[in-house]
Amino acid sequence: MSDKQKTILNEVTLKGTGLHTGKKVVITFKPGNENTGYIFRRVDLEGKPEIKALAENVVETSRSTVLFQNNATVATVEHVMSAVFGLGIDNLIIEIDGPETPILDGSSKLYVESLLKAEIIDQNAERNYFHIKEEIKFEHNGIGTCIAAYPSDELSFEVEIDYHSTVLGKQKATLNNLDDYSKEIAPCKTFVFLKELEILLNNNQIKGGDLSNALVIVEKEFTQKEFDRIADLFNKKHQKYHGRGVLNEEHMTFENEPARHKLLDLTGDLALAGMRIKGKIKAIKPGHFANTEFVKMLRKQILDIK
Ligand SMILES: [Zn+2]
Numbered sequence: 001m002s003d004k005q006k007t008i009l010n011e012v013t014l015k016g017t018g019l020h021t022g023k024k025v026v027i028t029f030k031p032g033n034e035n036t037g038y039i040f041r042r043v044d045l046e047g048k049p050e051i052k053a054l055a056e057n058v059v060e061t062s063r064s065t066v067l068f069q070n071n072a073t074v075a076t077v078e079h080v081m082s083a084v085f086g087l088g089i090d091n092l093i094i095e096i097d098g099p100e101t102p103i104l105d106g107s108s109k110l111y112v113e114s115l116l117k118a119e120i121i122d123q124n125a126e127r128n129y130f131h132i133k134e135e136i137k138f139e140h141n142g143i144g145t146c147i148a149a150y151p152s153d154e155l156s157f158e159v160e161i162d163y164h165s166t167v168l169g170k171q172k173a174t175l176n177n178l179d180d181y182s183k184e185i186a187p188c189k190t191f192v193f194l195k196e197l198e199i200l201l202n203n204n205q206i207k208g209g210d211l212s213n214a215l216v217i218v219e220k221e222f223t224q225k226e227f228d229r230i231a232d233l234f235n236k237k238h239q240k241y242h243g244r245g246v247l248n249e250e251h252m253t254f255e256n257e258p259a260r261h262k263l264l265d266l267t268g269d270l271a272l273a274g275m276r277i278k279g280k281i282k283a284i285k286p287g288h289f290a291n292t293e294f295v296k297m298l299r300k301q302i303l304d305i306k
Pocket of ligand 1: 078079190261265
């Protein structure tokens, strides 16, 4: 693999719905100039404000990673950023005509397919890397979350999750080479616990979601009648209740898909460091808050050496 910076050759457009806003959005990837990184552009707003995908522009992390700059917001950037980063793209313009990226199938698969269609090409400038020289660690006290980077010649990821649930307990995922990203990580869908879903639905916080863009984890026993009520919430046909487990198993690709999806989210958040990293990233119980706090620490060191 050459170590030149990369962008795409052609423009490519994707359409979908934002998960939390339920708004229809069009997203267009355009080639980016050398050394400009990833830039979102809100084409629906006056002056088409730009939002740089950098850790210092993160303003919210409660349900997704939200960026804000130049009086404009773009929410749920992690799955797009994961695809862009995972494919080795360094410079890209991401035009969007709404406040939130489309959820698509709940993974990065369709973003990857679009970007590959746009053809990834080398630019003239060499890539810069930030080498992890000594441990960098963010710990979220009390909840057992820890995101850390260690020296290594190559970038690799190791993620461990534990929801202390009989259905979703300890699970691990690894990515030792970005070349495996498209096949091993990109298709991994986000997941949600049914109990959370009911709360979100009742509070109107999840409008673009349906049973095809998230794995739904069922922990408690339901009666058929309760189960039918949940189907009604989604405007879905009633189906036979099969007991605890993953409600929509037909959408699942890997047995450890939830851990792999957390790795996907982590790569998307790491893209906000503003420079490619050489190091081993280890995450225990990651989430957008911890990920982005960790990336802010990296970013600080990157800015110090620049
Ligand atoms: Zn995610």
